[in-house]
Amino acid sequence: MSRVVHITRRERFSAAHKLYNSEWTDEKNQEVFGKCANSNWHGHNYELFVTVKSTINPETGFVMDLKSLSDLLKEKIINHLDHKNLNLDTPFMKNIMSSTENICVAIWDEIQPDIEKKGAELVVIKLQETENNFVEYYGE
Ligand code: NI
Secondary structure (H helix, E strand, O other): OOOOOOOOEEEEEEEOOOOOOOOHHHHHHHHHHOOOOOOOOOEEEEEEEEEEEEEEEOOOOOOHHHHHHHHHHHHHHHHHHHHHEOOOOOOOOOOOOHHHHHHHHHHHHHHHHHHHHOOOOOEEEEOOEEEEEEOEEEOO
């Protein structure tokens, strides 16, 4: 019987952003986004959890080599987010509101084809923005 197992890699990054809708007045932005609309930016220490699944490779005993998953995440994601301004510096966040929800979806789109090429299936992207708030995206 072939067993399907989920594995998760955690990565961390620190980044600046602000939430601001330029179609709205400053007052409305302040009302909706509160401190996150601060015009001189603010930052978070994000924790990213990427979960993939596959059957176990009988030769290695692995679902996927976690080192190769980590290398992929560093190259495609972390290098573009860590110590960056998400609104200004990150190509795949251009013209997208830098909410935790939108960052999750953008990360999914960036890595999903590569995960598939490595013979696994992307299950969920979890992104923790603060100790109490995190977002999960399952590809729907
Ligand atoms: Ni924020």
